[in-house]
Amino acid sequence: xxxxxxxxxxxxxxxxxxxxxxxxxxxxxxxxxxxxxxxxxxxxxxxxxxxxxxxxxxxxxxxxxxxxxxxxxxxxxxxxxxxxxxxxxxxxxxxxxxxxxxxxxxxxxxxxxxxxxxxxxxxxxxxxxxxxxxxxxxxxxxxxxxxxxxxxxxxxxxxxxxxxxxxxxxxxxxxxxxxxxxxxxxxxxxxxxxxxxxxxxxxxxxxxxxxxxxxxxxxxxxxxxxxxxxxxxxxxxxxxxxxxxxxxxxxxxxxxxxxxxxxxxxxxxxxxxxxxxxxxxxxxxxxxxxxxxxxxxxxxxxxxxxxxxxxxxxxxxxxxxxxxxxxxxxxxxxxxxxxxxxxxxxxxxxxxxxxxxxxxxxxxxxxxxxxxxxxxxxxxxxxxxxxxxxxxxxxxxxxxx
Numbered sequence: 001x002x003x004x005x006x007x008x009x010x011x012x013x014x015x016x017x018x019x020x021x022x023x024x025x026x027x028x029x030x031x032x033x034x035x036x037x038x039x040x041x042x043x044x045x046x047x048x049x050x051x052x053x054x055x056x057x058x059x060x061x062x063x064x065x066x067x068x069x070x071x072x073x074x075x076x077x078x079x080x081x082x083x084x085x086x087x088x089x090x091x092x093x094x095x096x097x098x099x100x101x102x103x104x105x106x107x108x109x110x111x112x113x114x115x116x117x118x119x120x121x122x123x124x125x126x127x128x129x130x131x132x133x134x135x136x137x138x139x140x141x142x143x144x145x146x147x148x149x150x151x152x153x154x155x156x157x158x159x160x161x162x163x164x165x166x167x168x169x170x171x172x173x174x175x176x177x178x179x180x181x182x183x184x185x186x187x188x189x190x191x192x193x194x195x196x197x198x199x200x201x202x203x204x205x206x207x208x209x210x211x212x213x214x215x216x217x218x219x220x221x222x223x224x225x226x227x228x229x230x231x232x233x234x235x236x237x238x239x240x241x242x243x244x245x246x247x248x249x250x251x252x253x254x255x256x257x258x259x260x261x262x263x264x265x266x267x268x269x270x271x272x273x274x275x276x277x278x279x280x281x282x283x284x285x286x287x288x289x290x291x292x293x294x295x296x297x298x299x300x301x302x303x304x305x306x307x308x309x310x311x312x313x314x315x316x317x318x319x320x321x322x323x324x325x326x327x328x329x330x331x332x333x334x335x336x337x338x339x340x341x342x343x344x345x346x347x348x349x350x351x352x353x354x355x356x357x358x359x360x361x362x363x364x365x366x367x368x369x370x371x372x373x374x375x376x377x378x379x380x381x382x383x384x385x386x387x388x389x390x391x392x393x394x395x396x397x398x399x400x401x
Contacts, residue, residue, distance in 0.1 A: 002281055004217075008206045008238050011277045012213075012269060019237075019261065019341045020244040026340075027252055034117075034161070034251040035060035040090075041115040041159075042067050043100045043150070044122030046074035048208035049165060052243025053119060054078070055087065064092040066115065068105065069122075072097035074209075101146040106153060114157020119250055120150065120164040123181070126210060127169075127320045128397035130176040136377055137367050143180040144187060145360055151191045158195035163250035164188050166199040166258065168235065168325045171332075174391045175320025179381050182388075183359065189256045190353035198253035201260045201327050201345075203235030205242045216275050220282065223302040225295035226275050226309070227401035229316040233268040233324045237261060248342060258345035260327035262336060268324065272313040284309040292401050318395045329387070359384045 009015060018024075024031070040062045044050045046069035054067065069075045075095050082089060098104050100122055109115075124139040147164070154162060166185055169178030188197040207213045212228060219226050237245070241261070249259035276286050287308040289295040298310035316323070328334055328345050336343045362380050366372045382388045 002278070004207060005238070005240075007278070007281060008236075011281075012206045012236050012274055013238060014267065018241050018244060020241055020248065023248060023339045023341050024244060027248070031247070031251055032060050035062050037061070037063045038116035038160070039064035039112075040066070040117045041109075041119070043069075043118070043120045045069050045095075045119075046071050046078045047121055048205055048239055049242045049246065050119070050121035051078050051081075052205075052239050053121065053246045054082070054243070055240075056243040056247045057117075058082070058088045058090065061088055062090050062117070064115075065090045065094075066108075066112070067093075067095045068098055068100055069095075070097065070099050100150055109153060110156065114154070114159060116160045117250065118154060118159045118162050119246065120147070120162075121246075123165065123184075124177060125167065126397075127175045127177050127318075130320060130374070131396035131398055133367075133372060133374055133377070136176055136374060139177060140180055140363055140377070143177075144183050145364065147184060148187055148357075148360060151188065155191070155194050160196070161250050162188065162191075162195055162197045163246060163253075164197070164199050165246060166201045168201045168203055168260070168327050169322065170201055171326045171329050173385065173388050174322045176378065176381070176390070177320070178322075179385055179388045179390075182385060183356070183381070185258065186351040187356050189348060190351045190356050192256050192350055196255040198249045198255070199258050200245050200249040201258055202242065202245050203237050203261065203263060203325065205239055206236045208239060208242070212271050213274050213278075216278055220278070220309075223299065225289070225292070225299040225401065226279075226311045227292050227295065228271040228275050228311070228313055229321070230270055230272040230313040231315050231323060232321060233270055235261070235263045235268055235325050245342065248339075253344070254346075256348040256350065258328075258348070260343050260345070262341055262343050263327075272311075275311060275313075279309050279311075283307060286311055288313070295401075312401075317393055318397050318400065319393050320391050321393075322391070355384075 045067035079095050124142050129139045130136050167181045170182035173179040285308050287310045289310050289312045292312050295310040295312040332345045333347045335346050378390050
């Protein structure tokens with residue numbers, strides 16, 4: 001079996017250790033001061049990024065750690081992993097399988113009278129989450145509408161630090177997910193006079209839950225063919241690095257700042273190259289096929305012990321798929337001198353809360369109409385974000401392997 005962590009660093013990232021190691025070491029005093037003996041609430045803490053953030057933050061010895069996630073099984077495994085590994089466990093550790101938008105969550109928060117550090121990782125993160133009006137509503141409720149209700153709750157007991165993860169797809173967005181996170185940035189910044197807010201845009205997390213590379217592992221385990229785009233270039237960070245950049249942003253960032261990793265164009269990878277290398281290290285020879293159906297037919301040979309692995313690599317033809325990634329726009333001011341491995345988008349304005357609330361009201365009213373269509377929601381979002389240029393092909397990722 002492949003050592004996934006070693007594979008990620010060697011073949012996907014092209015480095016031997018975390019790119020943030022030096023910045024973590026150089027700022028250890030400030031990180032300790034900001035975290036030690038503090039109470040921490042992590043929402044969406046059982047996911048790939050949230051759990052990595054938790055593994056990063058516990059080494060600075062917070063006094064209390066509360067983890068909320070709707071995935072009960074993943075939450076149980078996170079707890080087992082923390083208690084079975086060489087991790088510091090705070091004096092008070094609680095894991096709660098609940099929705100952060102629930103009555104139960106609000107009751108827990110108010111009884112605790114707030115937390116020093118709140119980090120929200122609950123989000124729809126996949127472009128495939130925009131295939132029809134119902135998936136779009138679920139995405140926007142999680143990423144924007146429900147997020148506002150959380151911020152209103154935090155106003156009752158303001159935290160010392162609030163962090164909410166964004167995405168590189170928020171820069172010049174071409175899909176609803178990316179546009180929703182760009183709106184989320186404005187939303188949290190509109191609360192910045194009530195408590196400090198920070199966020200981070202960063203690359204794909206290599207082999208994170210539900211990602212295409214993680215799907216490669218599932219296909220290989222089940223002897224099923226692999227399908228991937230060959231023209232889509234992406235930046236990647238390791239699961240470990242994803243938690244570290246969020247930690248650095250949450251504790252070291254100033255109010256209304258956006259952190260991003262300093263990655264150059266040469267460090268972009270395509271998904272087909274990751275699949276090829278993964279098959280190679282597992283002893284397979286890649287067999288290139290002309291279609292998904294052709295690859296499915298040839299996969300029968302794997303069950304007979306063949307070492308030729310069928311793959312179908314094609315040009316991307318689905319909605320909202322950007323051919324490349326970027327972390328900031330031309331209009332944003334950046335500081336690349338403060339940290340060795342991190343850039344910071346600085347000087348962001350305090351957005352109008354009224355304008356954000358009006359957008360949310362328009363979205364909610366639209367969802368109440370039985371006649372609402374995907375293009376109606378895109379139009380509403382484009383009115384708010386003039387740089388939102390949705391890529392529409394009429395084909396969803398759910399139509400592909």
